[in-house]
Every structure is written in C-alpha cells, then in structure tokens.
Amino acid sequence: MLLLFHQAGASRHEYDPLIATFTKLGYDTLAIDQRSGGSLFGGRNRTVVKLGHSASYLEALPDLEAALTWARARGYRTIVAVGSSYTSSLVLLLAARHPQAITAVASFSPGEYFADKNLVKQAAAKVTVPLYVTTDPAESERVDEVLRDAHGANITRYRPASGVHGASTLVCARDPDGCKANLASFEAFLRKVGDVPASAAGAR
Template sequence: MRLFTTISYCIFLLASTSSIAADSKIVTFNSSDNILISADVYSPHKSSAPMIVLYHQAGSSRGEYNEIAPRLNKLGFNCLAVDLRSGEFSRGKDNQTAMRASNAGLSTSYSDALPDIISALEYTQKNYPDSKILAWGSSYSAALVLKVAGDHAELIDGVLAFSPGEYFSHQGKSKTWIRDSAKAINIPVFITSSKKEKESWQSIFDVIPSKDKNSFIPATEGRHGSRALWEKYNDSESYWQAIKQFLLSKNRVWS
C-alpha cells in the first residue's frame, strides 16, 4: 500500500509539472552583449493584454515563477519569466542564460544582469507593441527594476519589487545606486518584503516621487523575494491580496 501511494504521488507530481510546462513556451533573444537569454512566455490572453516581465532572485531561474505566472494569467495578465545571467536553478529549471554567460567567461554578478533586464523589456515592446508593460523583480532584480524604472521610463508602465535594497556597493556601485535612480520614478510602484526587510528599502521608497506608490508588509514575518507568493507558505495569500489590489485597480493605465 505504501509503495502504491508513493507511485501515485509521483505520477501526480509529474502530471502537475507537465500541466505547468504546457501553459508556457520558451523563447530566446539576445542581450546587448549578444548573450542569448532564455525566457518562458505565459500568454493565454490576446497580445494586447498587459504583460508582466518577471525576474528572479539570486541563485534562481525563471522557474521561480512556474506557480506564480499562471495565477497572474488568471488575473488577466500575460507573463514573460526571464533567466538573468546571475542565477542558477529554481523549481525544476536550470538558468540557461547564466550557463551561457559562464561558458563565455563573462562576469555574472548581480549588476551584470542589468543589460538582460533592459533587453527583456525591449523584446517585450517589440513583440507586444500594444501591451502595457510591468517589470517585476525579486531581491537583487527587484532593485534593478526600480533602477530601470527611473533611468528608462520609456520601457515600463509599472513596477513591482519584492525585497529590493542597495545590494551593489561590493560590486563597485555607490551605496545609493538604486536610490539615485528611484528619484526619477513617476509610474505606479509596488514594493513588498518580509517584515524585517522593510528598513532595507524604506529609503528607496521615500525618494520615489510617483503619486502612485504603494507598499505592503505582512502581519507575519513574511518571506524574501517573490517566493513569498508560493502556495506552500501559510501567509502567501496576504501577499496575493496586496498584489491583486495593486494590479486590478481601475485607476491604473493597464486596466
């Protein structure tokens, strides 16, 4: 009986994984230095529907979003989950971009992923010209999407940042590298994190001049990065409620 139960559970997991994979397709495009970037497209809606470009945290991959993207689809958004060159593996998916960058002898520190973030947004603009585009980051990429929102406003209509911070001083950047760019953000912004991480991004949030800036801190201790939305965590629904409130507001340009 125990063997049968184990086999049945394994079959269930394989079926679940297959259903997730069937909802997406992999695409590739070049970064500005010609490294091939891999991404999963989750696009059940018409091509003019708003598109969320999803970026993972350190040591991770586009697999970070294989549970999150389908839920965002149900809210009316298409999604592009991107492998950045600074990462490794998550939820059954190797980071293909990181492997290519490493094989080419390129640096794969957090800040080195900035061109990949920009290139993914440019790819989205080109292939979904009628869509509003939101950039969504997790940990180090959350900081980078805030930087892009300030430096390249023409690429983004909204930004969501999960556990951002000034993570780049040990890579030769200033201690206010993200904050300096955030001073120019004038699009809708949503920032969240675990409870203890709020002090890591509060100074960034404070300088954002956008009249539509929003934040959420859970009543629980919470989680770091986008994984806070994974169903296995008991407090994930509190994050989802805050996300829904931000994304589905009728006052936003993508509504």
C-alpha cells in the first residue's frame, strides 16, 4: 500500500498521473485530501472545502495518522508513506512516531517548514525504516539540513540531474527533462521495499 500525501495548495489529484504506474508495480494506493491544500493540479480538495479554509501544514498531521490507521486496519503488511513538499516532512514525523507500522518512507522535497526549525531534523534522525529522499537540485541544501543528523544505511538519497519541487518530479507533464530517470529511481526503491522482482512490474 502506498499512502500518497500531496503538497501545499493541492489535493489527492497530484498523484493522478502516477497511479497506473504504481499499480503495475503491485501496489494499492490511497491518495487523500489533507486539510491543508487546494486546487493545484486540478480537481478540488474536498477536506478543505468541507472545513471552509486551508489549515496549517502541521495541522494536517492527523490526516496522515488517519490514513495509516486505515491501511493497518485493512491488514496491509507493506505500507509506504509518500510525501510531497510539506508532507514530505510530515511523513518523517509519521515514521518517527510509528516505527513498527510503516515499512518505508519516500520524501520528495523535505524541509524545515514548521515553526520549530529542528522538528524535521529530529524526526529524520529517528527513522530506521528504508527512507528515499530527493528534491529539485536547486533545493538540495534543504535536504542537507533535514538529514543533518540522519546517517543510517537505511537512507537512499537520490540526486537527480533534473528535477522539480515535490512528487511532481515524477510526472512528465511537470518535469519533462527529469521525469523518466526520476521515476525509474523511485520504482527501483519501491520494488526493493515491496520485494517485487523487476519482471513482475509489467511491461512499460
């Protein structure tokens, strides 16, 4: 199961172009509308609409917690939390809080986006499950900061030749120069943590 969390100003529709690829890899997906978001990438964020406003980034953490609880209740043994921009930091907090519940974490463009500028670094240092981290090359210093105290062999830091902010780096309409290489790197990580042979991923 991939738990897919969107970036600021967006909704679950951020991941629409990627669902078929993830399905071919053998993963079910749950993409949610967090309470901090909007209409970026099309569609609408139903949670924000119902709430009447977009909440702060950190206030969205309970939404991630609820998604994890949902997946566990349905018996998924492999659960990968995928975050984009501000949620790429929240998934680190989620994994630090629930080390036995999450199989792996993918963090696309993390940073110290919250008032406590040590919160994400401290969480990253506590993550022991496989951790995939990447961002736009222009934002690499943010990742340096987040990983300052995290040095485990569990960390896969992918440094793309070309990229854009957040999980959009996997979508060719948003990152035409880097999407293919970036998606290939992420697919390799997902096959490894899901114990899926390359031959089982289906023809591309």
